[in-house]
Amino acid sequence: MRTAVRQYQCRRHLSRAPRIWQQAAAATATPSQPANAARPPPRSPATHSSPTSSPAADHALTPSPLHSLTDGLIDPPPTLDEHEKQVDWTRSYHGLSSTPFSPEQGQLLMAPVTVDDIEIKPDGILYLPEIKYRRILNRVFGPGGWGLAPRGETIVTGKLVTREYGLVCGGRLVSIARGEQQYFDPDGIPTATEGCKSNALMRCCKDLGIASELWDPRYIKGFVRDHAKEMIVEHAVTKKRRKHWMRRDDELKYPLKEVPAGQAGQVRKV
Numbered sequence: 001m002r003t004a005v006r007q008y009q010c011r012r013h014l015s016r017a018p019r020i021w022q023q024a025a026a027a028t029a030t031p032s033q034p035a036n037a038a039r040p041p042p043r044s045p046a047t048h049s050s051p052t053s054s055p056a057a058d059h060a061l062t063p064s065p066l067h068s069l070t071d072g073l074i075d076p077p078p079t080l081d082e083h084e085k086q087v088d089w090t091r092s093y094h095g096l097s098s099t100p101f102s103p104e105q106g107q108l109l110m111a112p113v114t115v116d117d118i119e120i121k122p123d124g125i126l127y128l129p130e131i132k133y134r135r136i137l138n139r140v141f142g143p144g145g146w147g148l149a150p151r152g153e154t155i156v157t158g159k160l161v162t163r164e165y166g167l168v169c170g171g172r173l174v175s176i177a178r179g180e181q182q183y184f185d186p187d188g189i190p191t192a193t194e195g196c197k198s199n200a201l202m203r204c205c206k207d208l209g210i211a212s213e214l215w216d217p218r219y220i221k222g223f224v225r226d227h228a229k230e231m232i233v234e235h236a237v238t239k240k241r242r243k244h245w246m247r248r249d250d251e252l253k254y255p256l257k258e259v260p261a262g263q264a265g266q267v268r269k270v
Helices: 002-028 055-061 103-109 130-141 186-208 217-227
Strands: 146-150 160-169 172-182 228-235 241-247 256-258
Touching: 103 130, 130 146, 130 186, 146 186, 160 186, 172 186, 217 228
Parallel strands: none
Antiparallel strands: 146 160, 160 172, 228 241, 228 256
């Protein structure tokens, strides 16, 4: 009997333990807000920005769109203030034909061109490498005594780059010419701008008498007769054939090879 009473008291005590623990936990917990209490509105993504941000800073962080080279280089010459003392070579003709160069300079400029310096293009056109023009100008006026001044913005068309330059020697304008250079891919436009500048230099040097023989029809015919040859060549990969001019003392390089005269057959352009 006593054992049964003790078992009953133990079960009753254990059944009351969870309720006592729950009441104690509720008494120590932080009181919650009433159900009808106003809640703060949710923050929008725009309110999470830094308090120091500004429209100007946001605009600076916005990446600018890429500029296509085929739309032009946007490189106009600098505009000088009218009160500046330096010459504005984009418009000025300062010193043009004011006085001739010294006889010694004239002899160096108009010296006969050396046969070994002349090159010939595959289409038969003779030319002097642009570095030879620069060497002559450096020898006559000294490094830094001459320069090319752009007189306009670079114009980029679908296949061509062109720009006008003025040749300035000894602080005075000597000649003006427009250079041009073809390109076949937009990635080649920067290189074409350098070719355009060299082409303008070559044309300006005509007025100084440098390599003037290359514009003399009689000289050209004599050089081609004595120092050039024409042949039929074949491309080693495409097997296409075409006419090819070169100097007699030069050799064909891969992938071109000469086709014997009896096997020339029909000539196709590469």
